Amino acid sequence: MAVDYATLKKGGFMRQKQKNNFSLRLRVVGGNLTAVQLAKIAEVAEKFGDGHVHLTSRQSVEIPFIKLDDIDEVKAALAEGGVEPGVCGPRVRTVTACQGEAICPSGCIDTYALAKELDERYFARELPHKFKFGITGCQNNCLKAEENDLGIKGGIKVKWRESDCINCGVCEKACRTNAIEIKDGKIIVDESKCNFCGRCYKACPTEAWDTVHGYIVSFGGLFGNSISKGEALIPFIEDKEKLMAVCDAAIEFFAENANPGERFKFTLDRVGKDKFTKKILEVYNG
């Protein structure tokens, strides 16, 4: 029987240099694995691989040296530990995430919850080419949002609440973009300078700020053969429903307009960023 490499690849089996050996990519969401999953992965790597695993650049795990004949057995063994193969090829890939506000003091959004939601919504969806989501919790950008076809960065929109302010002056210095000025005991935020990092609110001893935790979304990033930084074409998104509508619209646009084998950035360049921006703004304003 001829080996159907396309099907194998879809199921995360990456052909190795060594004939009949595959590096099995696993489905990891937001960079998290449980201890149970890790134990099972270790067991499978020992039994069916050569005893090592590889951590990919996008938070997945691959088990190299899996033999073609063992594939069904390997899949069944992994399933016992709640682990399944990942994907490669022209479809929605691993959704990556930093630890986000659930763990990290700097986080502005729950990146893992969002990664799970996006993974459930889109994982392995067939598209003209690969499509990567990356979610980072704040402006520190540990997860490099703009490298992705669609990058999401958590942010906090702030409004000073005078009644709780003790006028300590910490926020003015905590701000890295010089957006805050204190004049006669009043705090003035220059919204054109604010990058939604939330540092003023996080540093404030009395948290005298009304806040909206939301999303800065960038489109068309890639970091492979060609390198390009994703662009934030729309304003700060204040709620998750709108974020999902924007993600849906971006994927639809890509599915409808991209040529086979064309990354999102090149579709935007060819079809016109203006056309895409107009469409995505309709969703944003809708």
Add this chain to the structure above:
Amino acid sequence: MADFDFNIDDNVDITDVVCPTTFVKAKVALEELDDGQILAVKMNDGEPVQNVPRSIKEEGHQILKLINNEDGTYTLIVKKVGD
């Protein structure tokens, strides 16, 4: 600092160290104090003044004031919370 009405119990100067020792030095000084006592922390402009106040807040202490010494340093007035 004469303009401000705080009874400073202790002072620490963290202008001679860099991150992350800045915060550690302030934290150690706070540990020497009793609940409710007040520490004045002198720090440099730039990264220390951007980050140290927040780190001290996250430790649960109460920040009262940040004073610009107009010489490239700031003094943070902190009330210790808890023992």
